[in-house]
Amino acid sequence: VKVSLVAVGSELLRTGFRETHSFWLTQRLEAEGFEVVSRQVVSDEEEEILRALEHARSRAFLVIATGGIGPTRDDRTREALAAAVGRRLRLHPRAETQVKSWCRRHRFPFTKSQRRQALFPEGALVLPNRVGSAPGIWFRDPQGIVLVLPGVFSELTAMFQPLAARLRSLPRSFPATAIFRSAGVGESRVDARIRATVRRFPRVEVTTLASPGEVTIQLRSRGPSAAAEVKRCRHRVAGVLGVDLVSERDETLEQVLLNLLRHRGWRLATAESCTAGLVAARLARVPGSSSVFPGGVVCYNDRAKERLLRVPRETLARWGAVSRPTALAMARGAARSLGAEVGVAVTGIAGPGGGTPLKPVGTVHWAVVHPGGRSALSRRLSGDREKIRAHAACLALDLVRRALLEKRSGAVRRS
Amino acid sequence: VKVSLVAVGSELLRTGFRETHSFWLTQRLEAEGFEVVSRQVVSDEEEEILRALEHARSRAFLVIATGGIGPTRDDRTREALAAAVGRRLRLHPRAETQVKSWCRRHRFPFTKSQRRQALFPEGALVLPNRVGSAPGIWFRDPQGIVLVLPGVFSELTAMFQPLAARLRSLPRSFPATAIFRSAGVGESRVDARIRATVRRFPRVEVTTLASPGEVTIQLRSRGPSAAAEVKRCRHRVAGVLGVDLVSERDETLEQVLLNLLRHRGWRLATAESCTAGLVAARLARVPGSSSVFPGGVVCYNDRAKERLLRVPRETLARWGAVSRPTALAMARGAARSLGAEVGVAVTGIAGPGGGTPLKPVGTVHWAVVHPGGRSALSRRLSGDREKIRAHAACLALDLVRRALLEKRSGAVRRS
Numbered sequence: 104v105k106v107s108l109v110a111v112g113s114e115l116l117r118t119g120f121r122e123t124h125s126f127w128l129t130q131r132l133e134a135e136g137f138e139v140v141s142r143q144v145v146s147d148e149e150e151e152i153l154r155a156l157e158h159a160r161s162r163a164f165l166v167i168a169t170g171g172i173g174p175t176r177d178d179r180t181r182e183a184l185a186a187a188v189g190r191r192l193r194l195h196p197r198a199e200t201q202v203k204s205w206c207r208r209h210r211f212p213f214t215k216s217q218r219r220q221a222l223f224p225e226g227a228l229v230l231p232n233r234v235g236s237a238p239g240i241w242f243r244d245p246q247g248i249v250l251v252l253p254g255v256f257s258e259l260t261a262m263f264q265p266l267a268a269r270l271r272s273l274p275r276s277f278p279a280t281a282i283f284r285s286a287g288v289g290e291s292r293v294d295a296r297i298r299a300t301v302r303r304f305p306r307v308e309v310t311t312l313a314s315p316g317e318v319t320i321q322l323r324s325r326g327p328s329a330a331a332e333v334k335r336c337r338h339r340v341a342g343v344l345g346v347d348l349v350s351e352r353d354e355t356l357e358q359v360l361l362n363l364l365r366h367r368g369w370r371l372a373t374a375e376s377c378t379a380g381l382v383a384a385r386l387a388r389v390p391g392s393s394s395v396f397p398g399g400v401v402c403y404n405d406r407a408k409e410r411l412l413r414v415p416r417e418t419l420a421r422w423g424a425v426s427r428p429t430a431l432a433m434a435r436g437a438a439r440s441l442g443a444e445v446g447v448a449v450t451g452i453a454g455p456g457g458g459t460p461l462k463p464v465g466t467v468h469w470a471v472v473h474p475g476g477r478s479a480l481s482r483r484l485s486g487d488r489e490k491i492r493a494h495a496a497c498l499a500l501d502l503v504r505r506a507l508l509e510k511r512s513g514a515v516r517r518s
Numbered sequence: 519v520k521v522s523l524v525a526v527g528s529e530l531l532r533t534g535f536r537e538t539h540s541f542w543l544t545q546r547l548e549a550e551g552f553e554v555v556s557r558q559v560v561s562d563e564e565e566e567i568l569r570a571l572e573h574a575r576s577r578a579f580l581v582i583a584t585g586g587i588g589p590t591r592d593d594r595t596r597e598a599l600a601a602a603v604g605r606r607l608r609l610h611p612r613a614e615t616q617v618k619s620w621c622r623r624h625r626f627p628f629t630k631s632q633r634r635q636a637l638f639p640e641g642a643l644v645l646p647n648r649v650g651s652a653p654g655i656w657f658r659d660p661q662g663i664v665l666v667l668p669g670v671f672s673e674l675t676a677m678f679q680p681l682a683a684r685l686r687s688l689p690r691s692f693p694a695t696a697i698f699r700s701a702g703v704g705e706s707r708v709d710a711r712i713r714a715t716v717r718r719f720p721r722v723e724v725t726t727l728a729s730p731g732e733v734t735i736q737l738r739s740r741g742p743s744a745a746a747e748v749k750r751c752r753h754r755v756a757g758v759l760g761v762d763l764v765s766e767r768d769e770t771l772e773q774v775l776l777n778l779l780r781h782r783g784w785r786l787a788t789a790e791s792c793t794a795g796l797v798a799a800r801l802a803r804v805p806g807s808s809s810v811f812p813g814g815v816v817c818y819n820d821r822a823k824e825r826l827l828r829v830p831r832e833t834l835a836r837w838g839a840v841s842r843p844t845a846l847a848m849a850r851g852a853a854r855s856l857g858a859e860v861g862v863a864v865t866g867i868a869g870p871g872g873g874t875p876l877k878p879v880g881t882v883h884w885a886v887v888h889p890g891g892r893s894a895l896s897r898r899l900s901g902d903r904e905k906i907r908a909h910a911a912c913l914a915l916d917l918v919r920r921a922l923l924e925k926r927s928g929a930v931r932r933s
């Protein structure tokens with residue numbers, strides 16, 4: 104069954120206000136075997152909601168609208184739905200009972216505006232809302248199903264579970280999918296390398312998504328031989344990407360890295376200058392990371408590098424804070440200070456100020472030290488401060504990953 | 519002039535792939551005085567694009583579509599546009615010249631599929647694309663204007679600037695706006711506190727957006743007295759929120775905090791356990807922060823707390839890592855180790871494991887030490903690991919902010 108989503112709310116069209124309900128619903132609906140074919144975001148105006156619902160109904164059998172069913176005058180989704188499906192609004196006794204009991208529980212008077220939440224198009228059913236005041240609406244006619252859920256995220260998520268059970272009676276189809284992650288190479292290079300391979304699988308849809316330093320590749324196919332095809336395609340793509348591939352399963356770079364460390368029985372300490380905690384924060388995102396990640400140091404000025412990491416003053420004076428010798432000294436210092444076998448360091452110029460002709464904004468040095476050797480890397484990254492920092496943090500994790508892979512295969516590289 | 523956005527691309531409807539073009543375009547269009555009244559995301563199918571364009575044209579005078587104008591067979595926006603506006607597709611000589619010259623520059627053969635990019639609906643104009651191969655389309659008829667821009671972000675952004683100049687001949691209206699940020703109080707409490715105040719300004723639209731620990735409030739109004747009304751409303755709201763208000767202008771919590779530190783001539787060092795670098799990373803997001811933020815320590819296990827922050831072993835043994843005495847010792851240790859006047863510490867249980875009946879998941883302790891005194895806080899935060907960490911990081915910054923404000927007004931609190 105095809106699904107069309109409609110998010111209602113003027114605020115969702117404002118600068119800086121990201122509409123996240125659709126993303127969440129898409130994820131859940133896909134997992135349930137439904138295909139989202141379109142999304143709309145519209146203002147609170149009744150006419151806009153009405154037209155959006157009509158349009159959505161013309162595109163998909165199942166329409167899910169969120170928002171606009173609260174008690175205030177701005178909440179017009181009920182009226183728009185009634186107009187879109189050609190039914191009158193009526194007080195629904197079961198809905199009224201629910202709103203009343205919510206008001207009682209929260210010691211709110213059951214006013215006329217509260218009562219509006221119990222107005223349902225004729226023939227519609229009540230979707231109980233255990234978190235908030237507004238019950239959801241289930242409407243079905245020969246043209247399809249329209250569901251209206253609250254625009255409050257916690258209410259929406261709480262209501263989805265029982266709803267999903269109900270939707271399972273509709274025809275569903277599960278696509279075969281595979282998710283990969285590569286790190287350390289750009290999206291265009293990944294694209295170019297896998298292009299010829301994926302072209303041999305015309306029924307597999309390939310989408311790539313780039314974030315600074317990483318590329319996520321999604322394979323997707325429907326039909327009887329979909330699973331086998333996706334599997335074969337995955338195998339080929341993995342072969343092409345080689346060591347640039349972080350994971351053939353949906354694992355993050357930090358998960359893979361922590362597993363590599365665990366496998367060797369080593370711990371990792373971080374020393375960060377320009378990334379200032381981003382590398383550590385990514386490692387700590389993984390539950391249980393503390394067993395291999397004791398911690399790290401954020402040394403945002405030279406004095407901190409000397410004090411906490413014992414970077415020799417001469418190194419700083421001679422080579423500067425953004426240099427290979429300083430990065431190596433920082434990595435060694437972090438490992439020593441935190442009693443870890445592996446140390447990784449990143450130091451660079453994130454901008455917008457601080458660049459020089461010899462070390463322009465975006466210049467970053469990384470270093471890894473481990474019992475089998477050490478490696479260092481330097482690159483000039485592009486983009487704004489935020490992007491440079493995110494990219495630098497990602498490449499720090501990736502440098503350790505590559506160093507551990509080399510170590511595992513017996514090679515010791517002294518670059 | 520009202521604007522309706524249409525983003526074309528099946529990948530934009532997939533799980534995990536966030537559609538960001540619309541957000542960027544909304545921001546730019548608002549700044550130019552246009553009002554975005556609806557957004558749609560549709561698949562690559564021609565029929566879907568056609569219906570979306572028709573629907574968009576029925577809602578707004580200006581329609582901006584992105585994506586689906588490349589050289590591959592999946593790129594069907596041209597055909598859909600021609601059908602939507604009732605014109606035939608024809609080879610546009612100027613567009614052809616541009617595609618040819620792009621192919622020459624990039625040493626690509628000018629194939630039949632490349633040529634498709636020069637197919638334009640009759641009467642449409644060419645929007646030059648200096649970055650990629652596909653020229654954009656400008657179509658105007660009595661019903662309105664339809665623009666089609668590339669789905670590649672760098673091409674889209676490069677093309678917008680000259681386009682904006684061209685759009686300025688259309689009627690525009692700039693709303694008066696104000697953006698506030700509060701920290702340390704939840705969205706519902708902020709809502710409840712400002713409700714009565716904003717009700718007195720019926721022409722001012724109020725939207726709130728919550729992230730863990732912070733609430734952003736946007737005021738917005740159109741019309742002749744909009745600026746004065748927004749200003750008065752802003753003043754009243756600020757009065758109601760008092761010290762919970764981080765900024766009356768569009769400043770972030772970290773910007774405000776760094777300014778408070780600068781004002782006093784103090785530096786801040788961080789000691790993080792469960793947030794593992796998030797506090798430091800937020801401070802370092804602000805360009806120039808290194809003058810007041812020397813750095814910090816991420817101590818993810820007890821040994822790191824002892825080694826780097828000299829937290830006494832007895833404190834850890836007696837009170838545990840997640841406790842007020844440990845938080846205070848960490849804050850002191852960070853300030854001392856990094857030679858800073860102010861130290862802030864956060865230690866807690868982010869979950870999903872590690873909770874105990876006495877210290878369940880979500881338990882967090884914060885501490886600040888500064889020359890005028892110290893303060894500590896503990897709370898039980900809700901949500902998943904990611905949310906607890908983000909919330910804990912935000913409250914750490916906010917605790918320092920509040921401590922500095924108290925200090926400024928002469929009070930010394932020993933809580």
